[in-house]
Amino acid sequence: MKYKSQAVAKLYFIAAIGLFLGQILFGLIMGLQYVVGDFLFPAIPFNVARMVHTNLLIVWLLFGFMGASYYLIPEESETELFSPKLAIITFWVFLAAGAITVLGYLLVPYASLAKWTGNDLLNTMGREFLEQPLPTKVGIVLVALSWLFNIVMTVLKGRKTAISLVLSLGMLGLAVFFLFSFYNPVNLVKDKFYWWWVVHLWVEGVWELILGAMLAFVLIKVTGVDREVVEKWLYVIITMTLVTGIIGTGHHYFWIGAPAYWQWWGSVFSALEPIPFLMMTIFAFNMVNKRRREHPNKAAVLWALGTSVMAFLGAGLWGFLHTLAPINYYTHGTQLTAAHGHLAFFGAYALVVLTMISYAMPVLRGRAANPERAQIMEMWSFWLMTISMFFIALFLTGAGVVQVWLQRLSPTPMSFMAVQDQISIFYWAREAAGVVFLIGLLLYIGSFFVKGDSHAFE
Amino acid sequence: MSNDRAQSKLFPTTIWLVLVALTIATFSLGEAGLSGKGVMLTLLAITMIKSQLVANYFMALRKTKFLWRAIMFGYFIIVGGLIAMAYLMGLK
Amino acid sequence: MNPNLVNIHLVNSNSTHHKEDLPGDFAIWIFIFAEMLAFGVLFVAYAFTRANNVELFNASQLTLSRTSGAINTLVLITSSYFVVQGVAAIKRGLNKQCAHWLTGAFLLGGVFVGIKIVEFHAKFAADITMSTNNFYMFYLSLTFFHFMHVLMGMIILACIIVKARRSAYSAQDYVGVETGASFWHMVDFLWIILFPLVYIIR
Numbered sequence: 001m002k003y004k005s006q007a008v009a010k011l012y013f014i015a016a017i018g019l020f021l022g023q024i025l026f027g028l029i030m031g032l033q034y035v036v037g038d039f040l041f042p043a044i045p046f047n048v049a050r051m052v053h054t055n056l057l058i059v060w061l062l063f064g065f066m067g068a069s070y071y072l073i074p075e076e077s078e079t080e081l082f083s084p085k086l087a088i089i090t091f092w093v094f095l096a097a098g099a100i101t102v103l104g105y106l107l108v109p110y111a112s113l114a115k116w117t118g119n120d121l122l123n124t125m126g127r128e129f130l131e132q133p134l135p136t137k138v139g140i141v142l143v144a145l146s147w148l149f150n151i152v153m154t155v156l157k158g159r160k161t162a163i164s165l166v167l168s169l170g171m172l173g174l175a176v177f178f179l180f181s182f183y184n185p186v187n188l189v190k191d192k193f194y195w196w197w198v199v200h201l202w203v204e205g206v207w208e209l210i211l212g213a214m215l216a217f218v219l220i221k222v223t224g225v226d227r228e229v230v231e232k233w234l235y236v237i238i239t240m241t242l243v244t245g246i247i248g249t250g251h252h253y254f255w256i257g258a259p260a261y262w263q264w265w266g267s268v269f270s271a272l273e274p275i276p277f278l279m280m281t282i283f284a285f286n287m288v289n290k291r292r293r294e295h296p297n298k299a300a301v302l303w304a305l306g307t308s309v310m311a312f313l314g315a316g317l318w319g320f321l322h323t324l325a326p327i328n329y330y331t332h333g334t335q336l337t338a339a340h341g342h343l344a345f346f347g348a349y350a351l352v353v354l355t356m357i358s359y360a361m362p363v364l365r366g367r368a369a370n371p372e373r374a375q376i377m378e379m380w381s382f383w384l385m386t387i388s389m390f391f392i393a394l395f396l397t398g399a400g401v402v403q404v405w406l407q408r409l410s411p412t413p414m415s416f417m418a419v420q421d422q423i424s425i426f427y428w429a430r431e432a433a434g435v436v437f438l439i440g441l442l443l444y445i446g447s448f449f450v451k452g453d454s455h456a457f458e
Numbered sequence: 459m460s461n462d463r464a465q466s467k468l469f470p471t472t473i474w475l476v477l478v479a480l481t482i483a484t485f486s487l488g489e490a491g492l493s494g495k496g497v498m499l500t501l502l503a504i505t506m507i508k509s510q511l512v513a514n515y516f517m518a519l520r521k522t523k524f525l526w527r528a529i530m531f532g533y534f535i536i537v538g539g540l541i542a543m544a545y546l547m548g549l550k
Numbered sequence: 551m552n553p554n555l556v557n558i559h560l561v562n563s564n565s566t567h568h569k570e571d572l573p574g575d576f577a578i579w580i581f582i583f584a585e586m587l588a589f590g591v592l593f594v595a596y597a598f599t600r601a602n603n604v605e606l607f608n609a610s611q612l613t614l615s616r617t618s619g620a621i622n623t624l625v626l627i628t629s630s631y632f633v634v635q636g637v638a639a640i641k642r643g644l645n646k647q648c649a650h651w652l653t654g655a656f657l658l659g660g661v662f663v664g665i666k667i668v669e670f671h672a673k674f675a676a677d678i679t680m681s682t683n684n685f686y687m688f689y690l691s692l693t694f695f696h697f698m699h700v701l702m703g704m705i706i707l708a709c710i711i712v713k714a715r716r717s718a719y720s721a722q723d724y725v726g727v728e729t730g731a732s733f734w735h736m737v738d739f740l741w742i743i744l745f746p747l748v749y750i751i752r
């Protein structure tokens with residue numbers, strides 16, 4: 001650890017991993033509810049579990065992004081963090097707000113929660129991913145601003161690099177686009193627009209900047225490749241991302257009441273969105289092939305390469321699968337969407353956070369890399385989680401294809417629930433793969449406690 | 459063709475004049491209101507020549523690897539070919 | 551994908567150009583190929599949509615101004631020619647001449663934009679939008695998307711002109727000029743296909 005203030009990252013990483021575990025547990029609960037409808041009813045209804053699962057996902061990724069940037073920015077800027085104290089206060093505020101919100105979801109009926117938290121004042125609740133009560137939403141904005149402020153002040157007083165510029169831009173975008181969640185028009189068409197401007201512009205826009213910057217940072221560290229080369233790649237990738245991603249928002253306008261030309265604009269531009277993801281993969285492998293040093297942290301290299309491949313598969317390939325309007329006409333809102341959502345979120349954002357943790361955590365604990373045995377365990381956890389998530393996506397894709405056929409394509413279409421019965425085998429298989437995923441995650445957590453001879457700094 | 463010719467001062471001007479002439483040809487075919495398979499193919503052929511002149515001499519790809527010229531040519535063959543195919547489908 | 555991208559830095563700082571290198575920075579070529587792909591898809595989509603609505607397309611096409619389209623083609627071709635001369639000048643180390651040629655190209659870009667705006671205005675004044683019919687959807691999408699590229703190209707040219715005026719390039723270092731030139735030629739290349747496809751072929 002070069003700068004003392006980087007240590008705040010550790011708190012964030014630990015919280016991220018803890019919440020990640022919570023997310024998976026709720027995923028497994030829901031996965032079971034899919035086939036055993038009354039499991040845990042009425043204690044944890046499906047809609048509540050779903051809310052907790054997806055909200056924990058977003059929150060742990062945000063913890064991961066924040067921790068990662070508190071680690072990364074001092075090193076890039078070659079100066080201490082502007083205010084480690086602010087970072088620590090922000091951490092506790094965010095954790096407390098997150099915990100209270102999840103408890104609220106679990107213990108209070110959603111309608112009462114809405115009433116108590118001032119949803120009548122400003123109606124923002126009730127939409128997927130954006131279910132948070134008003135005070136939590138305001139809290140998220142304040143936390144994001146405090147994070148942004150701390151990072152930008154640090155960048156301003158130190159060295160300015162392409163990586164910190166791109167990361168800051170991504171964070172700014174994250175904060176700004178979240179503001180759309182405060183507007184919930186009664187008109188359903190408009191509502192959908194604003195909803196996608198948060199959800200889509202996050203994952204297929206500004207978050208990709210964060211992803212690119214973090215990947216570039218780790219790759220520079222573990223390969224020792226020239227910074228200028230990496231920076232050029234980064235700029236090309238993010239330009240492509242923004243151009244295709246912003247106009248590509250149109251792939252959500254197909255059937256929501258927007259003008260028909262969006263079927264063309266949305267299809268063509270979103271079809272180009274996989275290109276920056278593909279470039280990221282090529283970039284990562286190129287860097288590693290041209291490496292100028294053998295970094296002792298082999299696990300971090302594996303996570304980084306894994307991120308680039310899985311992001312391409314989940315976002316690029318599985319996204320492309322249903323992004324053309326004539327195909328989306330049949331697949332819209334089916335299990336195919338869930339397959340893509342899982343593989344993309346995991347491949348791009350879960351993995352990039354785990355990559356950063358894998359690289360930074362040993363350093364934060366005073367060594368260049370973990371003991372051999374811990375690394376081997378970490379690599380096992382990588383493979384277990386990645387392969388089981390790939391299988392979750394495959395099973396959901398299978399479920400989706402059969403669903404589309406039976407429910408929408410067949411000359412004698414079946415009703416939604418009748419189809420669900422037909423595809424329950426896929427859901428059982430998904431749940432089994434989910435259990436393997438959980439084992440992988442537990443192994444990952446276990447790897448932090450393995451003792452042995454660790455690699456000292458060179 | 460030799461490199462010195464491509465680099466001579468007059469050469470780009472010649473290419474430019476050819477492009478102008480071909481544009482006027484395209485425009486005249488349009489003004490004459492002509493249509494049909496033969497006219498469509500003629501227009502596409504003119505377009506192919508124009509696009510490749512720009513790629514090879516203006517973009518200066520002639521001096522680069524074969525691959526890059528092949529991409530530009532292949533691009534036109536695929537795009538132009540599909541345009542022709544779609545046109546023929548529309549004739550019926 | 552070209553593994554050379556990793557060596558961009560090395561290639562750039564190389565004063566002597568090998569036969570195989572694409573003119574300009576390799577990064578711009580990634581954009582050029584991606585843009586060509588996007589336009590290519592739209593061109594083909596136009597053609598196949600037309601195949602199903604031949605009468606509608608033929609009738610709507612007649613409302614376009616072929617003369618504006620042809621003049622704009624000549625304008626772009628000529629500006630591309632100026633850019634070629636600009637690159638030739640900088641290869642001989644003549645910053646000033648280079649700036650002059652590129653300024654000419656830039657001004658022609660402005661003429662293109664002006665003519666295009668008049669065309670757009672005529673259509674909007676006639677209450678024609680992207681929702682009017684499929685032909686106009688494609689006509690407006692394609693030409694507007696191309697229009698944005700012209701503006702982008704003009705911004706790039708302007709930056710190069712400013713640098714050339716300050717004699718920032720030399721006979722050894724002119725990658726920046728070639729990079730912008732390549733982008734501008736692409737804008738020309740795409741219009742050369744767009745013009746007959748949308749304005750003429752029927």
Ligand code: HEM
Pocket residue numbers: 128203204251252270271273274314315316318319320321322323324328331332333334337340341342344345348349
């Ligand atoms: C890391 C990046 C990405 C993530 C995390 C992601 C995540 C998601 C999620 C969670 C949904 C479901 C939203 C809902 O609840 O309705 C979704 C929908 C969709 N995504 Fe992505 N996505 C990513 C990238 C992409 C890319 C690059 C493409 C296109 C090539 C794409 C195409 C789509 C489409 C077409 C839908 C709508 C599906 C439907 O109509 O039901 N996504 N994405």
Ligand code: HEM
Pocket residue numbers: 024027028030031034050053054057337338341342345346350430431433434435437438
């Ligand atoms: C490992 C076991 C997991 C199981 C069993 C599981 C199960 C589920 C289920 C049943 C849903 C609800 C689908 C619906 O509404 O019909 C869901 C939604 C979702 N899960 Fe998971 N999940 C798991 C892991 C993950 C992971 C690791 C991620 C991301 C890193 C993730 C991201 C999501 C997202 C983004 C949604 C919303 C999808 C959409 O709107 O289409 N899940 N999950």
Ligand SMILES: [Fe+2]
Pocket residue numbers: 200204248249251252
């Ligand atoms: Fe999207």
